[in-house]
Amino acid sequence: MMHRRGGNKFRGGNSNYRFHDDHDNRTNNFIKTSRRVSFKTTKNNNAKSLSDMKIKAFLDDEDMGNDLAQNTSNDMKKKGRFRNRKGSPVPNRRIGGMNLIQNHAGWYLVTIHHGIFNAHYYKIDTENSCAQFYVDDYDIAAKILTQDKKLNLPDGFKMIIRVRGSVPHVKVDETLKERMKLAMVKRYNPQTKALDLTKFHADQDLSDVFCALFRPQIMSAVISIIVENIPDLEALNLNENKLNMFDHLKILSSKLHHLKIIYLANNRIGSLSSLEVFKHLPIVEFYLEGNPFKKRFAKNGDYVSEVKKKFPKLLKLDGVELSPTIGFDVSEEKKDFPIWKQSFMVNSSGQDFVAKFLEQYFAIYDSENRQQLLEAYHENAMLSITSTNNQHYTYEERLHAYWKVGRNLIHPKGYEHRFASLKRGKLVVVAMLSDLPPTKHDPQSFAVDLTFYTPQMIVMTVTGLFKEKNSDNRTEFVRTFQKTLVIVPNNGGFCIRNELLHINNASPAQIRNAFNSTIDPQPLNSSFQSTIVQQPQPDESNKLKMIEMMSHQSNMNVEWSRKCLEETQWDFNRALYVFQELFKESKIPQEAFLK
The missing domain is CATH 1.10.8.10 (Ubiquitin-associated (UBA) domain)
Known part of the structure; x- marks a missing residue:
């Protein structure tokens, strides 16, 4: 009588045959045991192991996944050993086939134990006496698994088949890159500047190697070939490549500036956010049919709306023309903006005037008697004040003194308040300024913009910092101000015809730099001396x-x-x-x- 491999006397039974060790299992699975009742909590260690194996399926470059089907089968045997018979062991017979766990990568390794095949079609593992090959379809892999121990080999034994999630290993070297380049040449259309990489792993020119684009090292090699040879690529077709992660495609936005059409149909994109790696590209057409994330949208309109939010310039989605997004047509071409300057002088002749005017004005404003400012204002001068009262500030920090006389139009209080808060006449203007808290301005913080300068009128804006003393004369708060002045000639001199004053609390950084004692006092005009553009002499x-x-x-x-x-x-x-x-x-x- 021919001896059987595996040592199990029940042919076709649900054995514990250890196919990877190739020796008999001598463990007695039929030891009689009495029924036991236990109230102990059992930890689900199996769930942890399955989770670990799923993670490994994504990260392991050599073998993406473990033999999940085997573990599941073992669990079934353990759980089913004492079912249906009260206290009695069940006969050692096969209750059902193994369950194949669906692998996220989409590839499955089929191992035929003790099988002899033609090496041209199968990989022969002489060490473990088995033949191996890969399939890229779950249904096919599951059907293959159902044939475990159902086919007879020439020597009379049953064929042992094991299937698990796994991805073939491939070494990316210059030889492979050259072959990939030749395959890509056949897929490139120079007239439309389009590259079709649909189902690239099934390319006939690469049938003996594994070139799946969902493998980062393969995709990186493809991108480097594109960048080196077709940097003006406009359309890229990546349909049916089992893609689910795109982090390694971020480089496209910096290397392929003309890429505007991308096809990603029938991949494994689980979230719309995965496409954000393309947001810096001028995308006008996407094809995303057949991806899992689309099932999350109950209505097609919601799906289209969400995609357009991420890609406002999109004109075509899944082959359907879209209405253009209404917006401002702003050119995104890179522009060289002028160098930032602290102050601006529209006319260099106004430098001395601005320096002297502000020096005299703030010297009086910071004094104990602001009534002297009467000479600085026109008979029919107008003044309005605005301020920002942030609720996060303490009561003492808030700008109550400015808020109550402010003219913030965003907080309407009726026409009468608007009219009353616009102060008219120099007596009224100076009276209101005199009622504001005492201050001390920091000339080193001043930034001056002289935007209009003619003999008839001068317009300038000055911003800076000042300290404000509280009512108890002990606490000082640092505020920021912006004062816009319209100045006109008057009786051989100049006076303010219109003023807009805005007050706000200083930021922590401004507070730290205010009244910096390490800076030597300088004349007021030094704050904008370096920013004056000297007027060239005419020919x-x-x-x-x-x-x-x-x-x-x-x-x-x-x-x-x-x-x-x-x-x-x-x-x-x-x-x-x-x-x-x-x-x-x-x-x-x-x-x-x-x-």
């Missing part, structure tokens, strides 16, 4: 034109027009202003008008 041709224009507007002769421009460093606006002021004071001699 002789332009000088003659300026002289002619000056003569025409002032009615002076050419000689005196030249003299006026020379003394003002050829600043035409400044020269015209000086002429008007001297003319009012009758200080220009009659000979200047003789032609």
Whole structure:
């Protein structure tokens, strides 16, 4: 009689045959035991092992997954050993086939134990006396598993088949890259600049190696080939490649700036957020049919809406034309913006004026008597104040003094309040400024923008920090301010015609840097000295034109027009202003008008 492998006398039974050790299982599975009742809590160690194996299925480069089917089968044997018979062991017979756990990678290793096959089609493992091959379909793998111990081998034994989730190992070297490049050349369309990598692992030119794009090292090799050879690629088809993770595709946005069409149908994308790696590309068309994440949307409209939120410029989705998103057409081309400067002077001639005006103004404002500011305001001056009261500040930190007289239009209190909060006339303006808490400004924090400068009107904005003393005269709070001033000539000098003042609490960084004692005191104009753009001297041709224009507007002769421009460093606006002021004071001699 021929001896059987495995040592189990019940052919086809649910044995504990250890196929990977290839020796008899001498353990007696039929020891009689009495029924036992236990109330002890049993830890589910098996769940942990299954979870660990699922994680390993994603991370193990050599073998993505363990023999989950084997473990499941063993569990079934343990649980089913004493079922259906009260206290008696069941006969050693096969109750059902093994259950194959579906592998997320989608590939399954089939092992035929004690099988002899043609090495051209199967991998022969001489060490373990088995043949192995891979399939990429769960249903096929499950059907193969059902044939375990059902087929007879020539020697009379049953064929032992084991199936588990696993991915073939492949070494990416220069030889393989060259073969991949040749396969990709056949898939590239130079007219449309499109590369079709659909089901790349099944390419006939690569049938003897495993080139699955869901393997990061394979995808990285493909991307490097694309970047080196077709950097102007516009369309990429990645359908049916079992893709589920895209972290290694982030490089596309920095390397393939023209890529605008991507097909990802029939992959394993579980979340729409996985596509965010493409958000910096000018995507106009996506094809996402056949991915699991689509089942999360009850309505197709919701699906389209969510995709368009992530890709506003999308024009086509799953082959369906989309209506363009309404928005502002802003060019995204890289632009070289001007260098940031602390202060801006539209005219360099205004530097001295701004420095002197602000120095005198804040010296009076920080004094104990603000009534002296009456001379700084026009008879019909107007002033409005705004402030921001953050609820996170303490009561003392809040800007109550400014809030109660503020004109924040975002908090409407009726027309009467709006009218009353806009102060008119220099007496009313200075009276309100005098009622505000005492202050001390930090000139080193000032930033000045002189945006308009003519003899008739000057407009500037100054921002900075100041300390405000509390009512108890002990606590000081650092505030920020922004003051916009419209200044006009008046009685040989200048005064404020309109003012807008905004007050806010300083940030922690501003508080730390305010009134920094390590900085030596400097004149006020040093805050924006370095940001003044010196006005270039005109050439002789332009000088003659300026002289002619000056003569025409002032009615002076050419000689005196030249003299006026020379003394003002050829600043035409400044020269015209000086002429008007001297003319009012009758200080220009009659000979200047003789032609």
